[in-house]
Amino acid sequence: MARINDNFQKLPGSYLFSKIAHRVADYKQLNPQSKIIRMGIGDVTLPLCDAVVKAMEHATEEMAHRETFRGYGPEQGYAFLAQTILDNEYATRGVSLETDEIFISDGAKSDTGNIGDILGLDNIVAVTDPVYPVYVDTNVMAGRAGNLLENGHWSNIVYMPVTKDNGFVPELPQKRVDVIYLCFPNNPTGTTLTKAQLKKFVDYARENEALILFDAAYEAFIREKDVPHSIYEIEGAKEVAIEFRSFSKTAGFTGTRCGYTIIPKTVIAYNEKGEKVALNRLWNRRQCTKFNGTPYIVQRAAEAVYSQAGKEQVRAQVDYYMGNAKIICESLQAAGYEVFGGVNGPYVWTKTPENMNSWEFFDYLLKEKNIVATPGVGFGPSGEGYIRFSALGDRDNTIEAMKRLD
Ligand code: MLT
Numbered sequence: 001m002a003r004i005n006d007n008f009q010k011l012p013g014s015y016l017f018s019k020i021a022h023r024v025a026d027y028k029q030l031n032p033q034s035k036i037i038r039m040g041i042g043d044v045t046l047p048l049c050d051a052v053v054k055a056m057e058h059a060t061e062e063m064a065h066r067e068t069f070r071g072y073g074p075e076q077g078y079a080f081l082a083q084t085i086l087d088n089e090y091a092t093r094g095v096s097l098e099t100d101e102i103f104i105s106d107g108a109k110s111d112t113g114n115i116g117d118i119l120g121l122d123n124i125v126a127v128t129d130p131v132y133p134v135y136v137d138t139n140v141m142a143g144r145a146g147n148l149l150e151n152g153h154w155s156n157i158v159y160m161p162v163t164k165d166n167g168f169v170p171e172l173p174q175k176r177v178d179v180i181y182l183c184f185p186n187n188p189t190g191t192t193l194t195k196a197q198l199k200k201f202v203d204y205a206r207e208n209e210a211l212i213l214f215d216a217a218y219e220a221f222i223r224e225k226d227v228p229h230s231i232y233e234i235e236g237a238k239e240v241a242i243e244f245r246s247f248s249k250t251a252g253f254t255g256t257r258c259g260y261t262i263i264p265k266t267v268i269a270y271n272e273k274g275e276k277v278a279l280n281r282l283w284n285r286r287q288c289t290k291f292n293g294t295p296y297i298v299q300r301a302a303e304a305v306y307s308q309a310g311k312e313q314v315r316a317q318v319d320y321y322m323g324n325a326k327i328i329c330e331s332l333q334a335a336g337y338e339v340f341g342g343v344n345g346p347y348v349w350t351k352t353p354e355n356m357n358s359w360e361f362f363d364y365l366l367k368e369k370n371i372v373a374t375p376g377v378g379f380g381p382s383g384e385g386y387i388r389f390s391a392l393g394d395r396d397n398t399i400e401a402m403k404r405l406d
Contacts, residue, residue: 190341
């Protein structure tokens with residue numbers, strides 16, 4: 001008798017963004033004339049920049065000729081991209097890494113979801129609340145989360161609330177944990193940690209033999225000084241942290257798919273005998289077994305992000321989205337809403353009006369204003385009473401949506 005992984009049956013019916021997409025599709029079917037503006041899922045709207053497109057075209061041409069055709073590439077990614085990333089993203093910030101400490105992939109969602117493959121099932125996991133649902137759902141699938149409680153938390157997960165009361169800065173876990181997921185600039189709140197605030201987590205991990213899984217998918221949106229772009233800017237982090245990065249929001253790759261994970265060879269965890277094991281080696285083993293590498297064409301496209309033209313064009317795209325974020329923040333504030341984030345990240349975290357709960361406000365926005373946003377409670381119970389607006393949309397639509405809320 002074939003048996004399922006019973007953990008899947010513990011999960012709520014559908015993934016947050018699928019649930020929203022269904023609700024919007026149902027509404028649209030009943031109201032085909034409605035002009036819906038989508039500010040829900042953080043999907044980009046600008047096309048790939050010219051430098052990236054040219055690199056893809058060139059790589060496609062290479063694939064069309066026997067002499068330059070490529071079959072399977074290295075599972076870890078091509079050295080040309082690995083070195084380019086290390087030179088541009090890390091060496092420039094004083095972080096020295098080697099090319100066998102970076103793993104190119106099809107995106108940070110896959111990597112943050114898959115990393116649990118190399119970690120024991122008895123680890124106690126800590127997440128912020130609210131949190132990007134992938135971290136929690138994948139731990140539920142693996143069997144680390146325990147049971148869903150009435151308050152929306154999982155019995156075996158330790159939650160670190162990020163709320164208005166603590167300025168969206170999580171406190172260290174109240175009980176001892178083994179694995180800590182952090183995402184900064186934060187999805188969903190759009191807020192950040194300073195270097196000193198992040199250092200507390202690194203120190204905690206070093207003192208408690210814990211591991212930090214640091215999702216830096218939104219680092220390109222950082223505008224303020226003293227906000228770390230990489231956790232490795234913090235002393236000691238190379239012993240305790242894995243970092244995830246993505247080209248999705250930075251360079252418009254949500255549909256193109258490319259990201260990478262940094263696992264310094266000094267990051268270790270323990271086996272059942274209490275011996276140290278390098279996680280780099282385990283992840284390499286995992287990737288070689290389950291992943292055949294990111295397409296060559298896509299890796300050449302990602303490399304072009306770091307050409308002189310690519311840097312300028314991608315920067316202009318990020319500036320455009322942050323221009324949207326400013327419009328959203330200012331318009332919502334002018335209309336009397338309380339807003340957070342939107343300064344170093346493309347999300348604006350907004351208090352719902354008149355004590356509406358998140359889904360009530362979602363429905364109001366959808367039905368009365370034809371705007372899609374993401375209900376804060378979908379990211380965890382501490383997100384109740386909030387809604388998230390994405391700034392990754394089209395400028396005219398952003399302005400139009402804000403007019404509707406005036
Ligand atoms: C989001 O809207 O939170 C993101 O688009 C999700 C993702 O990057 O997978």
